[in-house]
Amino acid sequence: MESLFSAMMIVLLLVSFSCLTSSEARSSNNGNITVKWDLMNWTPDGYVAVVTAYNYQKQRSVPGWTMSWRWTKKEVIWSMVGAQTTEQGDCSKFKFNIPHSCMRKPIVVDLLPGTPYNQQIANCCKNGILKPGLESSFQLAVGNAGTSSKTARMPVNFTFTAPKQQYICGPTKNVRPTRFITADKRRMTRAMMTWNITCVFHKAT
CATH class of the missing domain: 1.20.5 (Single alpha-helices involved in coiled-coils or other helix-helix interfaces)
Known part of the structure; x- marks a missing residue:
């Protein structure tokens, strides 16, 4: 017995x-992809922002991500570092300085490893591979946009996708500006504004 x-x-x-x-x-794999827009400084017709995607999923790696959104005004992307849009769009009304993208709904992809240093930013250029617990960043200069916290408009209708993975993104939210510590760790700086978007894994395809 x-x-x-x-x-x-x-x-x-x-x-x-x-x-x-x-x-x-x-x-x-509970967790999400959080996209954070940090507006770092204002320009004569818009702003410069650092956009970072954080993979808070515990085990799920994201291979070959793409990111998209819709502008709410007539914004253009003058330049990008660490990523690029898949299409330039119709920039025919610009006679001299030609924007990087005039698309109303730009689609952004990561750059490849080995991209020239002057086209990189920290945490970029991984061929879109976003491993668990890590982040991927790019910088963009936005024109035809607001030039203050009262006039800048958050992009809407965010999408975050990857091959064989579907995510559902929530609305863009204005949150407390991100604080940064300088390299010597003796001074704190902060973004002018910070916007957050949360994207939750939906299903594998």
Whole structure:
């Protein structure tokens, strides 16, 4: 009887462990992709922003991400560092300085490793591979936009996608400006404004 009881206890323990492991596997990817726009400074017709995507998922890597949004005014992207748009769009009304993108709904992709240094920014250029717990960043100069916290408008209708992965993005939210510490760790600076977008994994395709 003792041996039978011991065998039953072992089976129960194995089943419990299996259920626990299965539960942990299901919850291991709880988290989200958070996209943060930090407006770093104002320009004569807009602003310069650093956009960072954080992968807060515990185990799910994001290979080959793309990011898109819709401008609410007539914004253009004058230049980008660390990423690029897939299309320039119709910039025919610009006679001299030609924007990087005039698309109302630009689609942004990461750059490849080995991109020239003057086209890079910290945490960029990973061919769109966003591993768990890490981040990917790019910088863009936006024109035809507001030039103050009262006139700058948040982009809307965000999408964040990757091959075989679908995400649902919430609305853009104005949050407390990000604070940064200088390299010597003796001074704090802050963004002019910060916008957050949260994208939750929906399903694999």
